[in-house]
Amino acid sequence: MRLIAENLGGERGGETVFSNIGFALEKGEALIVTGPNGAGKSTLLRVVAGLLPAARGKVLIEGDGEAFPTVASASHYLGHLNAMKTALSVEENLGFWRAFQGEPGLDVEEALETVALDGLGHLPFGYLSTGQRRRASIARLLVSRRPVWLLDEPTAGLDKASEERFAGVMRGHLQDGGIVVAATHLPLGLEGAKALRMGETI
Amino acid sequence: MWALFLRDIRLSIRAGGGALIGVIFFLAVIVTIPFGVGPDLNLLSRIGPAILWIAALLACLLGLDRLFQADREDGSLDLLVLNGDRHMLGLTVLTKCLAHWTGSVLPLVVAAPLLGLFMNMEPLGIGATALTLLVGTPAITFIGAAGAAVAVALPRGGLLISVLVLPLTIPVLIFGVSASYGAVADPAPFLQPFLILAALTLFLAVLGPLAAALALRHGTD
Numbered sequence: 001m002r003l004i005a006e007n008l009g010g011e012r013g014g015e016t017v018f019s020n021i022g023f024a025l026e027k028g029e030a031l032i033v034t035g036p037n038g039a040g041k042s043t044l045l046r047v048v049a050g051l052l053p054a055a056r057g058k059v060l061i062e063g064d065g066e067a068f069p070t071v072a073s074a075s076h077y078l079g080h081l082n083a084m085k086t087a088l089s090v091e092e093n094l095g096f097w098r099a100f101q102g103e104p105g106l107d108v109e110e111a112l113e114t115v116a117l118d119g120l121g122h123l124p125f126g127y128l129s130t131g132q133r134r135r136a137s138i139a140r141l142l143v144s145r146r147p148v149w150l151l152d153e154p155t156a157g158l159d160k161a162s163e164e165r166f167a168g169v170m171r172g173h174l175q176d177g178g179i180v181v182a183a184t185h186l187p188l189g190l191e192g193a194k195a196l197r198m199g200e201t202i
Numbered sequence: 203m204w205a206l207f208l209r210d211i212r213l214s215i216r217a218g219g220g221a222l223i224g225v226i227f228f229l230a231v232i233v234t235i236p237f238g239v240g241p242d243l244n245l246l247s248r249i250g251p252a253i254l255w256i257a258a259l260l261a262c263l264l265g266l267d268r269l270f271q272a273d274r275e276d277g278s279l280d281l282l283v284l285n286g287d288r289h290m291l292g293l294t295v296l297t298k299c300l301a302h303w304t305g306s307v308l309p310l311v312v313a314a315p316l317l318g319l320f321m322n323m324e325p326l327g328i329g330a331t332a333l334t335l336l337v338g339t340p341a342i343t344f345i346g347a348a349g350a351a352v353a354v355a356l357p358r359g360g361l362l363i364s365v366l367v368l369p370l371t372i373p374v375l376i377f378g379v380s381a382s383y384g385a386v387a388d389p390a391p392f393l394q395p396f397l398i399l400a401a402l403t404l405f406l407a408v409l410g411p412l413a414a415a416l417a418l419r420h421g422t423d
Contacts, residue, residue, distance in 0.1 A: 051280055051422045073287035081277025087216040088209070097281070099205035102288050 001027050001063040003048075003071070003148055003179050009056030010043040017043045018198055019056065027147075030170070030180040030193035039199030041183035042080070045150045048181065049077045061148070067103075068147060076146040078154055082137040086126030090117065090136050093125055094143050101144035111139040114169060116162070130157040138166060141173075149173060151182040164189065203289060207301045213272075214305030224261040225309045231257040232317040243322045250321030251331045251382035255375055257317075258310050258335055259342060263367060265306045266346040267353065267360035269298060270418065274354050283422055291415035295347055299411060303343045311335045330385030330392065334399060338378040341403040344410030345370045351414035354421055374402055 009019035017040035033041050046052040050072040061071045068074035084093045094108045115135040134157045167189035214221040273279040318328035349367040353359030377399040384392035
């Protein structure tokens, strides 16, 4: 499986944010996207996910045609927002995404254990702290399987221990033949990851 | 899809879901009418079906702005759109509409017979009005979904949705009210307008969610 972006350009409200971005990621490879605020990191991830149309160029996925024909169907997208309902409990939220997203992976209990939230599953999502919400949101990546993880500032709000645990989760995903594209300011603790600096090429 | 339906139903009955707001608004409108119109029982029973329908229509529009906005604010909408290859977005919207209808509009239909008593309607008229509301209100939700999808990015989109959607719901209102009248006033037919109402609901069940899905797909930013 390969994730390829060719000559990608992105726009926001008619203004070109970035252009001529290209990368090719094989199974088990990670790409860390860095750059100053406003360089277009989030826009790049949304274009790759297909949530925004690409102004130029295209994004392709090759090799896993049957199960995941398009980039959108092969991707987990973890944005700034956690995509969880505050009125529902953590378990209900994760259970919903597990059922809706299909391709079930870990069950809800195991996923919560992986992000060290076991025992808090019955609480309404709204009662959790910022870091705990982020961890619950990371658990969403685990309850259904997707080869490509698109992560936008995944460690925002996490403490040191959780950052390390999350790095372990990402390494596990890469070892299973997954692909990670992460936009971040903080080191994620992934050795051998490719790097893409945005905001300097333009 | 079932999971999405259950989640939306749960949200509508939990705190802040607003399932009862529509019913309370419906009640308030119907209770106010006799004070405004006066204690003329014949007049009240004559305008009863129309008033019930108009009040139900407005109550339906009340909660529509949150249909997609709540999902957009917490990022769920992105994921619903992203899963469009697995679950066709139109079907996702249809499911959300059905959940919204069950959670927020069905209580109106259930309350309608009781409120019909306030309007001095006869039992047959009450039954007919409740039946037409049951068949006709889903159409309002489906049209409303398209309006809600267009206005999803606007912070105060509620009124705009009502203004956008209201003209499109007029046919539903006309056939709903004329079927309700047909059941009680003898020369007027009941079955024909009722069948057209049912046809409108079925037609809009396809068109509304597809239009909403198109708007949502192009509305992400």
